[in-house]
Amino acid sequence: MKHWAIILVGLLAGCDSRPDVVFADAAITLPDDLTELPPGPGRQAVVENCTACHSPSTMLQQPQVPRAKWESIVGKMIETYKAPVDEKAIPDIVDYFVAVQAAQATNPGGSAAGQ
Numbered sequence: 001m002k003h004w005a006i007i008l009v010g011l012l013a014g015c016d017s018r019p020d021v022v023f024a025d026a027a028i029t030l031p032d033d034l035t036e037l038p039p040g041p042g043r044q045a046v047v048e049n050c051t052a053c054h055s056p057s058t059m060l061q062q063p064q065v066p067r068a069k070w071e072s073i074v075g076k077m078i079e080t081y082k083a084p085v086d087e088k089a090i091p092d093i094v095d096y097f098v099a100v101q102a103a104q105a106t107n108p109g110g111s112a113a114g115q
């Protein structure tokens, strides 16, 4: 009797496993996060040095802070988190975030100043 129950369950499961139905609702569309980094000078430096660990939104959704704070954030990434950041790119990265935050403050949803 037990065996019949197992076979029956197996048959029912078999009926349900048409691939087109099973996978239709499981499709996940990941947002193309990279496009969320607004265009602007220094954007490429950010893509090359920061996006290995962060989605753009992680970096952009920070309270607006002064330039010195961005410098210390980038410094913390390098010292504390061992981020392989190209030292020559640091000023470009800092400029980028300062400009993007300034543009966001005056024009929410807009892109970086001076693009």
Ligand code: HEC
Residues within 6 Å of the ligand: 046, 049, 050, 051, 052, 053, 054, 058, 059, 062, 073, 074, 076, 077, 081, 082, 083, 084, 085, 093
């Ligand atoms: C090696 C991985 C790594 C790289 C590369 C990296 N970070 Fe981070 N970052 C972290 C970790 C870990 C944290 C702390 C946990 C978190 O908030 O995700 C963090 C946190 C942050 C935060 C949140 C605020 C704070 O002070 O903690 C910001 C903003 C940030 N990173 C910006 C950057 C920028 C800009 C770059 C490029 C220069 C960068 N990160 C590169 C690992 C990295």
